[in-house]
Amino acid sequence: MDTISTEKKQRLSQNWFSVIINTYPTESKAFFGKNKDLFANPVGNTIKRNIERLTHEVLLLDLNRDHVKEALEPIIRIRAVQEFSISDALAFIFAFKTIFRKENPSLSQTEEGRLYLEALDANIDEIVLMALDIYMSCKHKIYTLRINEAKKHVRQLLIKKNLMCEVPETGVEIIR
Amino acid sequence: MADFPKPKEMFDSIDYALPEKQWEDVPPDLSPGNFCYPTKRKNLEYLGLPANKDEWSPSDEDWNLPDNWQTIIHEGFKDLLGKYRSLKIFMDTCVRCGACADKCHFFIGTGDPKNMPVLRAELLRSVYRNDFTMAGKILGSIGGARKLTKDVIKEWFSYFYQCSECRRCSVYCPYGIDTAEITMMGRELLTLLGLNINWILEPAANCFRTGNHLGIQPHAFKEMVEFFCDDIEDITGVRVNPTFNRKGAEILFVTPSGDVFADPGTYTMMGYLMLFEHIGLDYTLSTYASEGGNFGLFTSADMMKRLNAKMYAESKRLGVKWILGGECGHMWRVINQYMETMNGPADFLEVPVSPITGTRFANAASTKMVHIAEFTADLIRNNKLKLDPSRNDKNIVTFHDSCNPARGMGLFDEPRYVLKNVCNNFYDMPESTIREQTFCCGSGSGLNTEEIMDLRMRGGLPRANAVQYVHDKYGVNMLACVCAIDRAALPPLMDYWVPGVGVTGLHELVGNALVMEGETERTVDLRQEPLKEEEEDADE
Amino acid sequence: MNVHYLYSLLAVIILGLIAYAGSEGAGLTWLFGLVIPYVALLIFIVGFANRVWGWAKSPVPFRIPTTAGQQKSLDWIKSSSIDNPSSTPGVIMRMALEIFLFRSLFRNSRVEISGDRLSYKWVIWLWLFAILFHYSFLVVVIRHMRFFLEPIPFVILMIDKVDSIFQVGSPVVYQSGVVLFAAATVLLLRRVFVPKVNYISRAADYFPLFLIIGIAFTGIVMRYFAKVDVVGAKELAMGLVTFSPGIPDASIGGIFYAHLFLVCVLLAYIPFSKLMHMGGIFLSPTRNLANNSRAKRHVNPWNNPVKVHTYEEYEDDFRDKMIEAGLPVEKE
Known part of the structure; x- marks a missing residue:
């Protein structure tokens, strides 16, 4: 199973992409899916670009977590702010199991194929776990930004009016 | 694209594709996190603006609108039409060509069709047709008119506070229709009912x-x-x-x-x-x-x-x-x-x-x-x-x-x-x-x-x-x-x-x-x- | 499928059939040939004028041009005199480009990145078909003037000649008619098949398109296939414009009355529809004003008096604190 043709890979990633795009309203699906302008359609293009990388990575049975994270992160970052619940935002990852089986129907008939599928499923599960982490860190970031913003005006005033002072930032250089 | 797998469980969970519903029938999402906090009463009172009956939240079912809210909006709308040629022209000339549709950063980022500038304006236009045009009065919904209801007010509140009045769409509009102008009018009407947000009025x-x-x-x-x-x-x-x-x-x-x-x-x-x-x-x-x-x-x-x-x-x-x-x-x-x-x-x-x-x-x-x-x-x-x-x-x-x-x-x-x-x-x-x-x-x-x-x-x-x-x-x-x-x-x-x-x-x-x-x-x-x-x- | 275009399509077909049956079957040629055209024209003129008057009645309180280029500020910075006009000639140019070339629609361009290179691609389809549609419509209208004028002015003969320059078919094919039919069809298909445009489209968008397609269709059928009596048509048209209306003795054909009736419907429909954009574009305040309100005073006729918070009120509120902080005050 080490030879998955480029063509097939493209098909797999295209199908995976379609699954994500189908989570958007009908009217914007075509826009997200088809507009190839990087600047006019950042959502569609970011997802497309990274889902291609992700497809490539997931098919390597020996998962490179760094590469996966690089590809996964931009997608999750977008989905995390798009009004999705966490399950809705991440469900697309599981879909790859079905997509792959549909594309390779005979695989489950051989012992070797079954082993491959098992390994692939394990990869997917691992990617879902990574996605959970990324999703949470994005949400965490949002909450941090909200809190910072809420604190900001007042805090600046307190500092500048000498009603509050902060510990000076010593030793920063050493840590860096 | 046609033959991608559609196992039921996957689809049930993630297919957000809207059913064949018209935009008029899709309610806005006013769950927490999707709206700005409404203004505190004291700001309205300090500025001498009308306030609605009681404290309210956009996620409430009842917004405590004043009893004659329909008259207030109708009269307010009439007043604005008399004061601004821009509003009249922008209500009448849109041909819904869709050139503006994908120019709004909120549409690009959300994919929500009501963030297409043309639809944002239609929120107001549909009521305009119903109240102020002959075609709208005769043809009703076929003529693109709709009655002003409390749900329409909620929709206005949701989408007129999802527009940053940046005017990007107006650059591409063949008639120069400026959504900032539409949003400003929409917000002015909402303010007549005491509906405004705290981040603006404070x-x-x-x-x-x-x-x-x-x-x-x-x-x-x-x-x-x-x-x-x-x-x-x-x-x-x-x-x-x-x-x-x-x-x-x-x-x-x-x-x-x-x-x-x-x-x-x-x-x-x-x-x-x-x-x-x-x-x-x-x-x-x-x-x-x-x-x-x-x-x-x-x-x-x-x-x-x-x-x-x-x-x-x-x-x-x-x-x-x-x-x-x-x-x-x-x-x-x-x-x-x-x-x-x-x-x-x-x-x-x-x-x-x-x-x-x-x-x-x-x-x-x-x-x-x-x-x-x-x-x-x-x-x-x-x-x-x-x-x-x-x-x-x-x-x-x-x-x-x-x-x-x-x-x-x-x-x-x-x-x-x-x-x-x-x-x-x-x-x-x-x-x-x-x-x-x-x-x-x-x-x-x-x-x-x-x-x-x-x-x-x-x-x-x-x-x-x-x-x-x-x-x-x-x-x-x-x-x-x-x-x-x-x-x-x-x-x-x-x-x-x-x-x-x-x-x-x-x-x-x-x-x-x-x-x-x-x-x-x-x-x-x-x-x-x-x-x-x-x-x-x-x-x- | 949606009801909006089905209703519109049905409406146009029924309208066409009514005129065909009414003139051919019921012999109501006087109604479709004389009465309705006058009524439609009257509705058009009064309705159009009324609408424009309605717009003109409302003032333009503020100068709100959309500035799409560099402002005129310092002498050594080149200003964009058309996209951000600072004077009337610039505004006229801007409006001319909008009206004749649909400039804003043309802006619908986009940049595509292929690999590391920026390549520019214009999504010009909407613009292109809009231009083809409007100009072919214009040529068709001008060409039809030959039915209403005797002798036919040279200009119209020339346009007629250019429009049929390829000299194919018998009678020779006018490109404008074919282009109008095709462009309107493309614009219609776009509404049906592009999801986001479909979502915003209503009967008011489909009906005029079907109507115009219907007009083009009946026109084409009448000229190339049914071959109606052109002399009779001209006789009727001349009668109408010279206010000596009469129905020619020879039958012109039901398809002619269907064509004429659809045109009348269109005329009467214009003042109540989005087709008023033909007038509205001239009055659009984001396009027809110069961006010079910092250099020249613009007056708002209703400039509402408002309650302001005066300096005196402000000082009364904070006087002690101001004095303490060493800020100058009016009243100690």
Whole structure:
């Protein structure tokens, strides 16, 4: 199973992409899916670009977590702010199991194929776990930004009016 | 695309594709996190605006509208149609060609069809047809008309507070239909029912009383500015001496109060002070007109006029010759397109002439107010400033055209000219994302409030995406802008999408590069961070 | 499928059939040939004027041009005199480009990135078909003037000649008619098949398109296939414009009356529909004003008096604190 043709890979990633795009309203699906302008359609293009990388990575049975994270992160970052619940935002990852089986129907008939599928499923599960982490860190970031913003005006005033002072930032250089 | 697998369980969970429902039948999402907090009653009362019956939340079923709410909206709408030709034309001429559909940053980021400018306007238009056109009255829903219901009011509230009045769509519209105008009218109508958001009305109320959004009292305003003078002295060894409410000064300087109270705007403020000191400008600040921004623009024409009136009133009282305005977005839309009409004629002022270069600003002959970027560009052009752009070398800069100075004024080349003279590394973002096609920060028109952070991140995605591009390509690490809302809204946006890119005002960079008379050798920039450190990192 | 275009299509077919049957079967040629055209024209003129008057009645309180280029400020900065006009000639140019070339629609361009290179691609389809549609419509209208004028002015003969320059078919094919039919069809298909445009489209969008397609269709059928009596048609048309209306003795054919009736429906429909954009574009305040409100005073006729917070009130509120902070005050 080490030879998955480029063509097939493209098909797999295209199908995976379609699954994500189908989570958007009908009217914007075509826009997200088809507009190839990087600047006019950042959502569609970011997802497309990274889902291609992700497809490539997931098919390597020996998962490179760094590469996966690089590809996964931009997608999750977008989905995390798009009004999705966490399950809705991440469900697309599981879909790859079905997509792959549909594309390779005979695989489950051989012992070797079954082993491959098992390994692939394990990869997917691992990617879902990574996605959970990324999703949470994005949400965490949002909450941090909200809190910072809420604190900001007042805090600046307190500092500048000498009603509050902060510990000076010593030793920063050493840590860096 | 057709043959991708559709196992049931997967589809049930993630297929958000709308059923074949018309937009008229899709209710807005008013769950927490998707709306701005409604205004507190005290703000409405202080400003003498109508209030609704009781406290309410957009997530409530009942919004406690006044009993005659339908009449109020109908009469209000009629009144606006009589006052604004723009509204009539924009209600009547749209052919729904769809050219605007994918130009809105909120649509691009959310995919929500009601964020297409054409539909945002249809929210209002459908009611217009029902109430004011013969075809709508006869044909009803076939003619695109619909009755005003409480659900329509909720929809208005949701979507008119998901528009940042950036006017990008109006650039592409073959009839020049301006959604900002539609949104302004929609918000004005909602305000008649007491429906407004706290993030807009609290600054407006504060500004009315104390002269600035944060409600800073005069003595505190003065102290804050003096604090910057101390910082400037620490950094440069030069003491700057701004004056306040001083009669007889030649120029009144007005800037958004964000420059005085919120980082990184404060560094921009320091830049102004240094520049004025260096050229020996005879100017004064005012604590009464201590706000350039105008949240009235996001409420109603009358509110805008009430808040704006202070600038002329104060310049008259102090007897200055003309007014210089700081870096702010919507402040400059108001000054350029509304101020003189609302509160003029400013015949007690003189046509602005730069006391340093002698340049006469004929473009401001009537309003008598000059943009600081125009003023500084003129100084640089006439070689009146000694600049050392290498002090900004650790910054690889790109420029965000703020919506209002871009599409409500046309201020493009002045700030770029200044930038190119004060820093050595400047790269523009791709053409379709700057100048008149610039993407909004996603937080304009009073939407820069924390409770809708997700929405702001979605709306700002197209801008961030273009920054990401120059960040990856040229190593851009500093986003310059001429807007106080940008300076507040872009840092979290960058933090989320493009970490490692900072935000600065134009005159912070000017302040860094400006070689002042008698200054000591600088080792830190206006943020009191080492001038060179980053550069060494980059060399490695 | 949606009801909006089905209703519209049905409406146009029924209208066409009514005229065909009414003139051919019921012999109501006087109604479809004389009465309705006059009524339709009257509705058009009165309705159009009324609508424009309605717009003109409302003032333009503020100068709100959409500035799509560099402002005029310092002498040495080149201003964009058309996209951000500072004077009347610039505004006229801007309006001319909008009206004749649909400039804003043309802006619908986009940049595409392929690999590392920026390549520019214009999504000009909407613009292109809109231009083809409007100009072919214009030529068709001008060409039809030959039915209403005797002798036929040279200009119209020339346009007629150019329009049939390829000299194919018998009678020779006018390109304008074919282009009009094709462009309207493309614009219609776009509404049906592009999801986001479909979502915003209503009967008011489909009906005029079907109507115009119907007009073009009946016109083409009548000229090239049914070959109606052109002399009779001209006689009727001349009668109408010289206010000596009469139905020619020879039958012109039901298809002619269907064509004429659809045109009448269109005329009468214009004032109540989005087709008023033909008038509205001239009055659009974001396009037809110069961006010079900082240089020249613009007056708002209703400039509402408002309650302001005066300096005196402000000082009364904060006087003690101001004095303490060393800020100058009016009253000690």
